[in-house]
Amino acid sequence: MTALVSAVVSGCSSSRNDADIQDQKSYGVTMAKKGFWREALFRFEKAAALKPNDAQLQNNLAVAYEAVGETAKALVAYRKALELSPEDPQIKRNYARFAEYYTGVQRGPSGPGAVK
Numbered sequence: 001m002t003a004l005v006s007a008v009v010s011g012c013s014s015s016r017n018d019a020d021i022q023d024q025k026s027y028g029v030t031m032a033k034k035g036f037w038r039e040a041l042f043r044f045e046k047a048a049a050l051k052p053n054d055a056q057l058q059n060n061l062a063v064a065y066e067a068v069g070e071t072a073k074a075l076v077a078y079r080k081a082l083e084l085s086p087e088d089p090q091i092k093r094n095y096a097r098f099a100e101y102y103t104g105v106q107r108g109p110s111g112p113g114a115v116k
Contacts, residue, residue: 055085
């Protein structure tokens with residue numbers, strides 16, 4: 001009987017966690033679409049704390065970090081997302097776009113209009 005009770009309790013806990021993760025992700029996406037990036041980031045971080053190996057969640061985190069200017073954290077999250085799901089076309093596309101921007105920022109301005 002005790003084993004059954006603990007199995008039921010742990011099953012409920014897991015489904016509660018899954019529901020909380022999904023709620024946080026969904027609310028984060030809604031906030032991101034409205035341009036409330038700090039709130040979106042907060043929600044994605046909460047969900048990632050519960051499910052750190054979710055590639056799509058890591059991608060969402062990376063996009064949110066990028067949106068608030070935390071490029072170093074964005075890079076870490078993109079790399080983790082790619083590690084978890086290397087063939088995901090959305091993650092690959094987002095990372096490629098970010099890498100192009102990030103590389104340009106690291107090099108600094110150049111060309112005819114550059115400040116010297």
